[in-house]
Amino acid sequence: MQHIRPISGGRGFSLGSIRRRETGAVAVLVALTLIGLLALILLAVQVGNLGMVRGMLQGGADQAALSGAARLDGTQDGIESAREESEAMLQGGRNVVPGVNDGHDLSIAGDAFMTGVWQIDHPENGFRPSTDSKEVNAVRVIGRKTDTANGEVAMFLGGFLGPETVAIQRAAIAAMGACGSVPCHPDTPIAVCQEPLRCGEKIRLAQSNNKDDNSAWTGFTLGHNASLIRAMVNDCHRIPDVQSGVSLDLTNGQDTSVLQDLKVNLTNFLSANACPNIRHPDLSQRTCDDNCKPATSGPPIDVDGNGTVDASDCGMPVTVPLISCQGVRNLNQSLPMTGLVLLVITEVQDKAEPKYVEAIPLCGVRVPGAPTGPGPTCDPSIPVCCATEPVLVNASL
Numbered sequence: 001m002q003h004i005r006p007i008s009g010g011r012g013f014s015l016g017s018i019r020r021r022e023t024g025a026v027a028v029l030v031a032l033t034l035i036g037l038l039a040l041i042l043l044a045v046q047v048g049n050l051g052m053v054r055g056m057l058q059g060g061a062d063q064a065a066l067s068g069a070a071r072l073d074g075t076q077d078g079i080e081s082a083r084e085e086s087e088a089m090l091q092g093g094r095n096v097v098p099g100v101n102d103g104h105d106l107s108i109a110g111d112a113f114m115t116g117v118w119q120i121d122h123p124e125n126g127f128r129p130s131t132d133s134k135e136v137n138a139v140r141v142i143g144r145k146t147d148t149a150n151g152e153v154a155m156f157l158g159g160f161l162g163p164e165t166v167a168i169q170r171a172a173i174a175a176m177g178a179c180g181s182v183p184c185h186p187d188t189p190i191a192v193c194q195e196p197l198r199c200g201e202k203i204r205l206a207q208s209n210n211k212d213d214n215s216a217w218t219g220f221t222l223g224h225n226a227s228l229i230r231a232m233v234n235d236c237h238r239i240p241d242v243q244s245g246v247s248l249d250l251t252n253g254q255d256t257s258v259l260q261d262l263k264v265n266l267t268n269f270l271s272a273n274a275c276p277n278i279r280h281p282d283l284s285q286r287t288c289d290d291n292c293k294p295a296t297s298g299p300p301i302d303v304d305g306n307g308t309v310d311a312s313d314c315g316m317p318v319t320v321p322l323i324s325c326q327g328v329r330n331l332n333q334s335l336p337m338t339g340l341v342l343l344v345i346t347e348v349q350d351k352a353e354p355k356y357v358e359a360i361p362l363c364g365v366r367v368p369g370a371p372t373g374p375g376p377t378c379d380p381s382i383p384v385c386c387a388t389e390p391v392l393v394n395a396s397l
Contacts, residue, residue, distance in 0.1 A: 053145060053153050054170060057100060057143035057145065057168060057170040060089070060090050060100075060106070060143050061090065061141045061142060061172035062172045062174075063089050063090075064085075064086040064090040064172070065086065065140065065172040065390075066390050066391075067085045067088075068083065068089075068113070068141065068174070069082065069137075069174035069175060069176060069390035070082075070085075070390050072136060072137060072139070075200070075305050079115050079131065079136060082115065083113055086139060086141050087108055090106055090141060090143060091106055106150055107144075107150055108141070108143075108149075112142045112144060112149070113140075113141055113142075114139070114140045114141075115130060115136045115139055116129040116136065116140060117130050117136065118175035118394075123393060123394075126394075127140055133200075134201045138175035139173070139174050139390075141172055145167065145168045146167040146169055147167060152165035152166055172394070173392070173393050173394040174390045174391065174392050174393065175390060176390055185239060185240075185319070186239055186319050186320055186321050186340060187239065187292040187293065187318055187319050188232075188233065188262075188318040188320050189232040190205065191218040191250055191320065191322070191323045191331075192205060192214070192215045192320055192321070192322055192323070192341060193323060193325035193331075194323065194325075194338055195324070195325055197322075200303060200304050200360060201304075201361070202304065202359070202360050203358070203359060204358050205357040206356055207252055207254050207356075207357075213252050213331050214325065216250040216252045216332070217229045217252075217255065217258060218248045218321065219232070220240050220242055222249070223249055224250060224251040226253075226258060229258055230261055233261045233262050236291075236292035242321065242337055244336075245337065246337050247334045247336055249334055250331050250335060251332055252330070254355055256350060259348055259349075259350035262345075263348035263350050265316065266316045266345055270314060270315075270316065275311060275314035276300045276301075276303070276309050276313040277300060278300060278313055278315065278362065279296035279297060300313065301362065303315065304360055316344065316345045317342055317344050319341070319342055319343075320340070320341060320343055322337065323337060323338060324336075341361055341362075343361055344360045344361075344362055345358070345359045346360060
């Protein structure tokens, strides 16, 4: 019988050696695949970790900015209180941020906390830093994990797949919804330009034929003749309920008789009330009393922000509509109402020229529970315009 030899080709070539080599190649391929999969998993975990840190920093900055802005009240003490509140919220113990920094407080030195001005009606102007308590209405907070603050975020695959560390920072800006509002209908027929108003700073309201006036008499939606306006000065119940966006009938003509009646009202108010007597509106009540004044509560207010409650804070509080006068020189027309403001009238000059009304805007008044979102909005079932709680207006760096 003929003996059949195993098939071979060349030196040591056999089916067994082919199988062994294929097995080795598969093992190498599997190992490389597993390494690749492991790298992808680690990369996914790494990216997820960066997203978590970014989200936690953003959430912490949001909370800190909102909490700080809620403390702004038109005074320097309010700014300091805002700083303390923001720092407490961002540094630790009151939110999830400490987990981002290995359990340590986040440093918010430098420009990580800043007060400033945010124009709700003109967000394109951005955040303008300021420490002037009379104009500050917003807080900006930045949460950082950078080489200059708190250290960059370490990467699991640093030096192998990308950089060893990554810098992350997130910012939030919270602003008050309006310069001041009360839960009542207007009680005095003066429409005031919102642009020059600064909390606690006395303003001289001029109603004349001057094209640069900062206020105007208004009959609201009922016209703008002098007899109607005078009747509203003497009986606030003649004033209709109005809300944001309604068109107001304005007249910038000076009227001595209206000023005289307003001065009588001021004199009578001051003689009947001990000074200082201005208190915050009781925001738990959305109705006004028979005198058209909102219910008030709390201690007397340092209206002019000079640090003490004294005779300079005396005046007659009135609720008047706001209008936007930006780009408008002639107020003898109709303009939409943008909100309400509580003014404290301190003087009425009805004889010598120039005739005027002096008043101090009482700002920082807001309505808890009003709908969020920028601008002076309120419950649509209530025909008034209220300020919102602080709202986030910008959450990007």
